[in-house]
Amino acid sequence: MIFSPLFVFVCIAACSPKDKNILAPGAKVEKLAEGFLFTEGPAADKAGNVYFTDQPNDRILKWSVDGTLSVFHDRPGRANGLYFDREGYLLSCSDGDNELWRIDVKDGRHTVLVADVEGGKLNGPNDLWIRPDGGIYFTDPLYPRDYWTRDPQTQQPGQYVYFLAPDRKQLMTVATDLEQPNGIIGTPDGKTLYVADIRAGKTYGYDIRPDGSLSNKRLFAPLGSDGMTVDSEGNVYLTGRGVTVFNPKGEQIAHIPVEADWTANVCFGGKDRNILFITASQYLYGLQMNVSGVK
Numbered sequence: 001m002i003f004s005p006l007f008v009f010v011c012i013a014a015c016s017p018k019d020k021n022i023l024a025p026g027a028k029v030e031k032l033a034e035g036f037l038f039t040e041g042p043a044a045d046k047a048g049n050v051y052f053t054d055q056p057n058d059r060i061l062k063w064s065v066d067g068t069l070s071v072f073h074d075r076p077g078r079a080n081g082l083y084f085d086r087e088g089y090l091l092s093c094s095d096g097d098n099e100l101w102r103i104d105v106k107d108g109r110h111t112v113l114v115a116d117v118e119g120g121k122l123n124g125p126n127d128l129w130i131r132p133d134g135g136i137y138f139t140d141p142l143y144p145r146d147y148w149t150r151d152p153q154t155q156q157p158g159q160y161v162y163f164l165a166p167d168r169k170q171l172m173t174v175a176t177d178l179e180q181p182n183g184i185i186g187t188p189d190g191k192t193l194y195v196a197d198i199r200a201g202k203t204y205g206y207d208i209r210p211d212g213s214l215s216n217k218r219l220f221a222p223l224g225s226d227g228m229t230v231d232s233e234g235n236v237y238l239t240g241r242g243v244t245v246f247n248p249k250g251e252q253i254a255h256i257p258v259e260a261d262w263t264a265n266v267c268f269g270g271k272d273r274n275i276l277f278i279t280a281s282q283y284l285y286g287l288q289m290n291v292s293g294v295k
Contacts (some may be wrong), residue, residue: 024288039279042267043082081127091127134166139181163212183225196225227265231291269292
């Protein structure tokens, strides 16, 4: 594994005038670390440190604000998507046994929040977002893994989006009509949820009701996404072939090429939350931004 706090520049296409509104002047995509099998799930803690997964190697790594890399957890249940809750616990879509975990960052111990649905295992929790009151939305697409010993086709009738109530007592199915839900993110006011249907190549917006259910489904962008994030201006970042950015109206305002076979996920981190961290295939990248992330 090779990493450095120094920036290694990677080519990025020339910026359009709209791009310059969100990228810092002269900013380029910077390779921060490499040597992984497949990076995913970046999430920033309150200090701006970024945790991300090397999913095939079954570990979670930490990129600190001082530019150092360390292994946080060496057996997180095949963690994929990550997200920090209000109390500072790290939530993990752990598809080793298809569970939703809550990990204590102090000692690495975990609690299983969701283990099954109506007696069947989840397909494979993939990505999640926590709304302001602590309710958890997560996607459950089916990507059969070679380390599973069960028949994944017999567990759930479809690939759905779920909502776990803040009291952790009720699990609700909130979207059943997507082909393969994957990336998911909500707005900081808790009013809008974005869900990417990666197989259909579309991303939808929904209104969030107080009970966790969703309404007013509408097409937000004609592009699917693996992972997603939003910035302080309400722009939505989609991943796959690089990073594509849409404003709150669903208009594309930027495309950020990334030198990797696949760009899996993004989040804002750093002391000022103005660095866009990008997990892409074997790499972790960073990009200085003129906007910041939201907590």
